[in-house]
Amino acid sequence: MQRFPFQPGTPRTTLGRPVPHPVNGKPALLDREQRSLRSVMNFATQLEGGGAQMVAAQLCSGFLELGVESSVLSFLYEKRSFALPGPKPSILAAGKPGLSGLPRLFVRIFQLLQRQRPDVVLSHSVYTNLFVLPLAALLGVPHRITVQHNETDDVNVLFQWLYAAFHLLRLSTHTVFVSEASHESYLRKYACFRHRSSVVKNLISIDWRSADPEVARLVDLKAGERLLFAVGRLSRQKNHAVLVEAMRRVQGCKLVIAGEGELRGELESQIQEAGLGDSVILAGEIPREKIVALFGVCDLFVMPSLYEGRSLAMLEAIQAGCSIVASRIPSFEEVLRDCRNDVALFDLESSGDLAAKLNESVASLPAWQPLEDRCQALGERAEDSGKSVNLQLCRSYCQNIGWSSCPA
Numbered sequence: 001m002q003r004f005p006f007q008p009g010t011p012r013t014t015l016g017r018p019v020p021h022p023v024n025g026k027p028a029l030l031d032r033e034q035r036s037l038r039s040v041m042n043f044a045t046q047l048e049g050g051g052a053q054m055v056a057a058q059l060c061s062g063f064l065e066l067g068v069e070s071s072v073l074s075f076l077y078e079k080r081s082f083a084l085p086g087p088k089p090s091i092l093a094a095g096k097p098g099l100s101g102l103p104r105l106f107v108r109i110f111q112l113l114q115r116q117r118p119d120v121v122l123s124h125s126v127y128t129n130l131f132v133l134p135l136a137a138l139l140g141v142p143h144r145i146t147v148q149h150n151e152t153d154d155v156n157v158l159f160q161w162l163y164a165a166f167h168l169l170r171l172s173t174h175t176v177f178v179s180e181a182s183h184e185s186y187l188r189k190y191a192c193f194r195h196r197s198s199v200v201k202n203l204i205s206i207d208w209r210s211a212d213p214e215v216a217r218l219v220d221l222k223a224g225e226r227l228l229f230a231v232g233r234l235s236r237q238k239n240h241a242v243l244v245e246a247m248r249r250v251q252g253c254k255l256v257i258a259g260e261g262e263l264r265g266e267l268e269s270q271i272q273e274a275g276l277g278d279s280v281i282l283a284g285e286i287p288r289e290k291i292v293a294l295f296g297v298c299d300l301f302v303m304p305s306l307y308e309g310r311s312l313a314m315l316e317a318i319q320a321g322c323s324i325v326a327s328r329i330p331s332f333e334e335v336l337r338d339c340r341n342d343v344a345l346f347d348l349e350s351s352g353d354l355a356a357k358l359n360e361s362v363a364s365l366p367a368w369q370p371l372e373d374r375c376q377a378l379g380e381r382a383e384d385s386g387k388s389v390n391l392q393l394c395r396s397y398c399q400n401i402g403w404s405s406c407p408a
Contacts, residue, residue, distance in 0.1 A: 037068055037403060039118040043128035044089075045075035050233075051312050052124040052149050053089075055178070055202055055393075059122060061086040062394025073112075075128045076105075086390075110135050122147060123172075126159050133171045145401065146172040149309040151185040151331065154237060164190040167197075174401050178202045179310035181330035198400040203389040204315040209382040211296055212289035213375035219256060219281065221371045226253045226362050229298035229322075231291060231313045232305065234261030234282070239304040239327065242351045244270050247280055249355035253362060254278075255302070256294060260285045295320040296381060297374040299365050303327065304346075304354060310335060317341075323365065325357050 040063045042056035056072050063070035064087070072089035076096055092112075097105055113121070113135055120143040121136045123129045129146055136144045146167075152160055166172045167190075175197040177183035186193045221227055232238040240257060244267060247255055257267075257280070264282065271280045295301070301322035303314055308331045317324055318339045326332045328345040336343050342364065344357040397403075 037119050039069045039116065040071075040120040040122065041113075041116065041118040042070070042072045042122045042124065043075055043132045044072065044124040045127045051202075051309070052147070054204075054312055055147065055149070056122065056124050057086050057089070058203075058390045058393050059397065061388065062390040062392075065391045066394060075125070075131070106131060106135075110139075113139050113141065117141070119143060120145065124149065126155070129159075129163065129166065129172070133166055137171045142173075143401070143403075144171065144173045145397075146175045148175055148177045148182055148186070151182045151307050151309065152189060153185070153307040154309070160186075160189065164192055168192050174198070176200050176397065176400070177309075179331050179334055181334050182309045184330075200393070200396045200400050202310040202312055202315065203393045203396075204312050204319065205389045206292055206295065206316055206319050208292065208296065208378060210289045211293040211378040211382070212287070213293060213378055215290045215293035215297065216371045216375050218283060218286070218290065218294075219254060219371065221254060223370075224252060224368055226299040226365065226368070227297065227371070228253050228255040228300045228302050228358070229258070229294045230255065230302045230304070231258040231294075232303070233259050234263040234267060236263070237306055237308075239306050239349075240267055241270060242349060242354060243302060243304045244274065244276065244280055245351035246355040246358060247276055248274050249352070250358045250362070253299075253358070254281070256281045256283050256298075258283045258286050258291060258294065293375070293378060295322060296378045297371060298322060300325060300358070300361055302358070303332070305329065305332075306348065308332065323361055325354070325361050 040059070042060050044053045044056040053072075053074070060070045060072045072087065074089045074091045076093055092108060093101070093105055109131055113132075117139070118141055121132055121141050122145045123132050124147045133144050133146070146163065148163070163172075163175070167175055173196065175193060177186070177197065177199050179201060180199055183193070183197070183199050219227060230240065230243060232240075234240060234257075238259070240263070243255070247253070267282060271277060271282070295316055301317040301324050303311065303317070303324070303326045305311070305327055307329055308314070310331060314324075314326070314332065314335055318335070318341055321341060323342040324336065325344045325346065326336065327348050329348065332345065336345075342361065344361050346354040346357045
């Protein structure tokens with residue numbers, strides 16, 4: 001078992017008081033700087049898309065590989081079509097609770113933390129920060145880590161103030177930012193994050209062995225027609241309306257948007273009014289194996305987001321070798337700066353510039369291949385599936401927070 005710089009066998013505490021946990025048969029006070037890291041709990045919520053949940057699941061798997069007890073807890077409600085890799089997460093509430101249900105949820109989290117006494121709590125979202133961190137501090141959990149996945153543009157100002165207050169009051173013992181862009185956006189507004197914070201960039205690996213070649217049935221691609229692919233929740237942040245508008249000026253292409261959300265009705269109306277019913281497909285939430293396949297067979301990946309942290313979908317597109325058209329925002333400029341893919345960035349809210357970039361990128365693509373041939377090639381890519389990056393991501397957290405100098 002991988003050991004961190006804490007000595008095993010020391011007891012748990014509540015607010016500094018000894019808890020009956022024997023060392024050589026006798027209770028003793030806890031020295032938090034000299035204990036083995038034995039238990040890590042990841043808390044995430046389904047309210048803000050899938051990126052935070054995916055990172056929580058990756059960290060859970062990475063800590064398990066290190067020999068540390070680890071778990072993922074979904075905070076508010078289960079998004080049943082969203083399948084996390086690794087161990088199945090625990091669902092704390094079957095449905096989104098109303099105001100009357102929040103106290104019950106609060107008590108349940110308190111009892112869970114009190115019973116399990118983790119060494120580390122990792123909080124991946126707004127609501128888990130508000131509920132979990134104060135309770136974890138009250139119960140004396142030594143390491144209470146906030147993982148900030150987005151820039152300040154994506155977070156309500158009130159919540160930003162609470163993050164800063166939690167950081168100052170040490171309800172959060174450390175804040176991890178998933179990109180330089182998100183870190184800098186907070187530093188510009190809150191100087192407190194200059195201390196006890198670090199940047200640990202998200203990592204992702206594509207398991208091509210899971211790709212579903214039946215994805216061809218999802219897309220009726222005509223001869224010579226190019227396949228454009230976008231993935232993300234149908235929300236204002238993802239800016240799909242600008243993409244649909246741009247498709248009016250793009251010929252010979254079919255666009256598949258994978259994802260579900262509150263703007264489906266508006267986007268469907270926009271697609272019909274623009275006469276794009278045959279060229280824009282709102283695929284909804286589709287299984288992970290079809291997402292993987294679409295990364296492998298598409299001609300061009302498109303991401304028009306208004307803001308992002310360190311997008312896992314973009315990392316997957318880079319790893320898949322896709323040609324990419326994306327909005328010119330700090331996080332995309334950061335992640336695409338050194339990649340070898342063909343990349344074009346468009347002015348954020350200009351459908352005309354997006355259409356021009358799409359047409360230019362399509363014109364420079366290699367020779368067209370039938371979709372069936374591309375799907376057959378997915379089997380060959382399965383041999384390129386590398387080992388999981390979960391352990392690497394986990395070690396980066398350990399090194400940045402100071403838990404261990406893990407071996408490479």
